[in-house]
Amino acid sequence: MKMRTGFVSNSSSSSFIIKNISGSPKSLVDFAMEVKYLATEYEECYDYGTENCEEEFVNSAHQRFSENPRNNEWAPYERKIKTFGDEDGDSIGRVFDYMLRYGGESESFSWEFYQHCR
Numbered sequence: 001m002k003m004r005t006g007f008v009s010n011s012s013s014s015s016f017i018i019k020n021i022s023g024s025p026k027s028l029v030d031f032a033m034e035v036k037y038l039a040t041e042y043e044e045c046y047d048y049g050t051e052n053c054e055e056e057f058v059n060s061a062h063q064r065f066s067e068n069p070r071n072n073e074w075a076p077y078e079r080k081i082k083t084f085g086d087e088d089g090d091s092i093g094r095v096f097d098y099m100l101r102y103g104g105e106s107e108s109f110s111w112e113f114y115q116h117c118r
Contacts, residue, residue, distance in 0.1 A: 012085055012086065012087070012097065013083050013084060013085025013086075013087060013088075013093075013097060014083065014084060014085065014096075014097050014098075014100070014101060014113065014114075015081055015082065015083045015113075015114040015116065016081070016082055016083075016084070016096070016100050016111050016112065016113060016114050017079055017080070017081055017111065017112050017114045018031065018074070018079070018080055018081075018082050018100075018109060018110075018111045019074075019077070019078070019079040019080075019109065019110050019111070020074035020075065020076060020077060020078050020079075020108060020109060021077065021105070021108060021109060021110050022076060022077075022107070022108040022109075023076045023077070024076055024108075025073060025074065025075055025076060026073070026074045026108050026109070027065055027069070027072055027073050027074070028061050028064055028065050028072035028073075028092075029058070029061045029062055029065050029072075030108060030109075031061070031106070031108075031109050032057060032058050032060075032061030032092060033058060033061075034106040034107055034108060034109060035099075035104075035106050035109075036054040036057055036058055037054070038057075038095055038096075038099040038100075039053040039054045039056070039057035039091065039095050040053055040054055041099060042094070042095045042098060042099050045098075046098070053091070056091045057091045057092055057095055059091075060090040060091040060092040060093075061092050063090065064090070064092060074109075081114055084096035084097045084100070085097045100113070101113050
């Protein structure tokens with residue numbers, strides 16, 4: 001029998017098509033600010049136990065944006081495929097991985113689940 005030793009992960013990630021539906025440039029921080037209610041919904045659904053979940057969520061968007069601004073900006077009407085997962089180790093990855101799956105729309109963005117064809 002083979003036994004696996006070392007790090008074993010049960011994490012996942014999901015990809016989404018996110019579109020800036022406004023006529024102005026937008027960033028991941030803008031998106032997070034518009035949908036921060038998803039962090040509260042996530043906490044209620046999955047009982048993760050985080051206080052100030054919306055603040056933590058927006059702060060993790062700021063962190064990701066500062067690490068890679070170009071990849072986290074949308075030109076007006078631009079679509080991007082973005083991947084989020086709980087293995088990202090931040091609030092935005094954890095929340096978006098689960099809460100964007102059914103699609104939706106905010107003031108400046110629309111999103112849908114992206115299925116990879118292999």
